[in-house]
Amino acid sequence: MCFSLNRDRKSQMTTYGLDCKSSPNKDSYHLKELAGNICRGCGYYLPCSANIPIPMAARMGLCLRRMPYQQFMTPHWHEMMHRIESCTDCGHCRANCPYGLDTPALLRRMLSEYEEFFRN
Numbered sequence: 001m002c003f004s005l006n007r008d009r010k011s012q013m014t015t016y017g018l019d020c021k022s023s024p025n026k027d028s029y030h031l032k033e034l035a036g037n038i039c040r041g042c043g044y045y046l047p048c049s050a051n052i053p054i055p056m057a058a059r060m061g062l063c064l065r066r067m068p069y070q071q072f073m074t075p076h077w078h079e080m081m082h083r084i085e086s087c088t089d090c091g092h093c094r095a096n097c098p099y100g101l102d103t104p105a106l107l108r109r110m111l112s113e114y115e116e117f118f119r120n
Helices: 009-015 024-035 060-066 076-088 092-096 103-119
Strands: none
Touching: 060 103, 076 103, 092 103
């Protein structure tokens, strides 16, 4: 998935498997996008023994789509996101997430999205 600020709403909704006809308004779309398997940035999972910036890294996909993405395309953020590769899967973040997220899997998915965005 490549995310671009120039992508139209219908294309974004299709990317997320949302039916444009059943989600005709932007509020419905945003509610579906923000529900489910996303990190809310609560911080209960900190500290990370691999020094991964979990609050931002776990929400990077949303940041790239909803914020000026250029601030995340720096060598600093590239290094921060690649800390995910050093995750030992110790289970600390997963065990302390009040939403029951599989944080290591979520982080790996965000790194993949980041890399795709970074390449394009």
